[in-house]
Amino acid sequence: MQVDIEKNPQEQDVRSQWVLNAPEPPSPCRVVADSLRKTISHFQQKFSSLTDQPCTTLLLSLLQLIFPIFSWGRNYTATKFRKDLLAGLTIASLCIPQSIGYATLAHLDPQYGLYTSVVPPLIYAVMGTSREIAIGPVAVVSLLLSSMVQKLIDPAADPVGYTKLILLATLLAGIFQASFGLFRLGFLVDFLSHAAIVGFVAGAAIVIGLQQLKGLLGITHFTTKTDIVSVIKAVWEAVHNPWNPRNLILGCSFLVFILTTKFLGKRKKKLFWLASIAPLVSVILSTLIVFLTRADKNGVKIVKHVKGGLNPSSIHQLDFNNPYIGEVAKIALVVAVVALTESIAVGRSFASIKGYQLDGNKEMMSIGFTNIIGSFTSCYVATGSFSRTAVNYAAGCETLVSNIVMGITVLISLQFLTKLLYYTPTAILASVILSALPGLIDVSEAYKIWKVDKIDFLACIGAFFGVLFASVEIGLLVAVVISFSKIILISIRPGTETLGKLPGTDLFCDVYQYPMAVKIPGVMIIRVKSALLCFANASFVRERIIKWVTEEESEDDKGNSRSTIQLVILDTSNLVNIDTSGIASLEELHKSLSSRGKQLAIANPRWQVIHKLKVSNFVGKIGGRVFLTVQEAIACKTRC
Known part of the structure; x- marks a missing residue:
């Protein structure tokens, strides 16, 4: 099946920069501080709204807050x-x-x-x-x-x-x-x-x-x-x-x-x-x-x-x-x-x-x-x-x-x-x-x-x-x-799925759930279904991807090679966060694929994920192949 690659390449490069140049996510301390500030601000607003009221109304509002019977009891x-x-x-x-x-x-x-x-x-x-x-x-x-x-x-x-x-x-x-x-x-x-x-x-x-x-x-x-x-x-x-x-x-x-x-x-x-x-x-x-x-x-x-x-x-x-x-x-x-x-x-x-x-x-x-x-x-x-x-x-x-x-x-x-x-x-x-x-x-x-x-x-x-x-x-x-x-079992052995394109759409779905989904020639698209790629599951994910690539290129019963994978796209849309073990595992995956003449690309990374991949210089190691969507990653492969 021929992939739609009519999008403007320059526009795709700009969209990739949206991903790469996103602002740094807030630190854990900042998140905690913001949460406390919002909570305090919420109570301050409630308190200020109460203090502007007459004493009797203020007392009634406080009683209704602590004792709901004063709220519904008025209509009894x-x-x-x-x-x-x-x-x-x-x-x-x-x-x-x-x-x-x-x-x-x-x-x-x-x-x-x-x-x-x-x-x-x-x-x-x-x-x-x-x-x-x-x-x-x-x-x-x-x-x-x-x-x-x-x-x-x-x-x-x-x-x-x-x-x-x-x-x-x-x-x-x-x-x-x-x-x-x-x-x-x-x-x-x-x-x-x-x-x-x-x-x-x-x-x-x-x-x-x-x-x-x-x-x-x-x-x-x-x-x-x-x-x-x-x-x-x-x-x-x-x-x-x-x-x-x-x-x-x-x-x-x-x-x-x-x-x-x-x-x-x-x-x-x-x-x-x-x-x-x-x-x-x-x-x-x-x-x-x-x-x-x-x-x-x-x-x-x-x-x-x-x-x-x-x-x-x-x-x-x-x-x-x-x-x-x-x-x-x-x-x-x-x-x-x-x-x-x-x-x-x-x-x-x-x-x-x-x-x-x-x-x-x-x-x-x-x-x-x-x-x-x-x-x-x-x-x-x-x-x-x-x-x-x-x-x-x-x-x-x-x-x-x-x-x-x-x-x-x-x-x-x-x-x-x-x-x-x-x-x-x-x-x-x-x-x-x-x-x-x-x-x-x-x-x-x-x-x-x-x-x-x-x-x-x-x-x-x-x-x-x-x-x-x-x-x-x-x-x-x-x-x-x-x-x-x-x-723990779900975290250690997260679901991974191979994606294909649904005919007549721009959607990429699991080929096992949707048998009509068509795989892209020379491309393997894999989505990790876990929200976290960490020390507990990173090795399992890496081994699963390498195994799938190997099986895809293995010979059939007649001795003919099924296909030749040139690009592996990792759809990280479900991935909320990643730790150092996860990054190390991706680096090992990149080296393993490179040694076989294959490229690795990342599609739709979340805020925390792309930030850590940039800080660890992983984006540079894969040649900046980070894209907003899977479709754009495939189009880039076709241009290259």
Whole structure:
């Protein structure tokens, strides 16, 4: 195919000079300084715009900036309140039994789960940006905390010391979360990929479910380990010892009832409230059954005393001189990332349905301050709950007032109704937790990950089996390691492609993706698909190019040479930066091609790339063959 070379050669030379004579890119220090200056200027402009306003307007603007409730609260109506009131009461009915169950999962007294469903929702309601998120304790975070903190202090041997570490971890987790938002470090949350979270949550759900067999079977002594082997072994040993089947019968009966209402709620959307109140109804009915029949005298395990009253202050329990402060900080960092990942994922999901944007940095700060203040009021780590948020959305919530209604309802329950929970069977709490677990195991999403990206699926099952057969933190570590390995693998072995010209266009595309693309006689055009040519991948790229040139010139089956390459054009349009190893590799490539009588040309280099190639004198070594486009590089070869 004949190449279009009708462009003015002088014009092409001028365009090449545009590339070669570009101004020097800013240094890293300059980039950082400019970023800081823009940030400071942004805040100065905001501050100056505020200072020009009257004091009352200034105060209102500051309050709206820190507390979004002052912004959307001005347009709040009685109609919205009716919807929020119904939604708040609905999620409160689900929240109360779940909170007690999650507290026991975290190896804390039941009241701590209720405490965590009072203050955090109230704080988030005035600081959060999501309209649907229901804040409180969640199963995965409860398991994560208990599995890691109990390695420092045994909750059975020293419950006071264990509770102090949980509260300290909550405070530090809140500080980490608020810092992520303040310094715009939200990318740290992305260290846990979507695939890793799917596998981790599914594995944690199975572990949580197995651990609930303790309450469902009425087992007194149970393992503190979270791996599936230890849990099944503990259950096996317990079953072969004398045990009371009444706990199992009671728990399974109400588990079937709760799951049935969930099924009906999914089949008929108008009956969503039935599934929402089923856990609370189960708690009330089972408590009445145990109280009336005195089943606790016949082996049925009950909750017994639940401390009531307002959230007590826990500031005096935050001990920064604790010998485990370093280990607690590590635990807090992991918990902070997992809790933020879950909450932001939930918030964005429902925000997209409602058609508004969620501010990630503000969300991090609001969740952070929620946990900081919560740690002062006997709360452990709270975050957005998917199950309660889904119920909140289905109940028709309009704003975060539903969280306020939920918090006040739980507070009233703490103040007046905790004595009624004395006879609540532990098997019912296990049933409530078990009923919430199927929604955490997303098989269809795992299958979708398998179809889309096999390495992502490897991270998914790595997290899943890591949680199941090792521990929760090992599962997270495996997922992060596999995800980072994927990034390193892509960096070390970047994609390279041979380009050809699409008939009737000036476009050059991958000849494997577009078989109709025609290769230019005597020219090999190669594009590096990596954004960085560095020490990790430079040798691989050089060897791949030399191999392709050699194969292109090799003889066919009849002994005839396929083609003779005269010019190799390196399309660097995707290449954002290059280091000294990358430049050295290009120099070696140039020497290798020159020794075979071939030329090397660079097309469409980016700012940082051309600057470094000029400084290292590589442009001079290749005879200044640097062009704005691939087409111009080919035209220059034709003229020469």
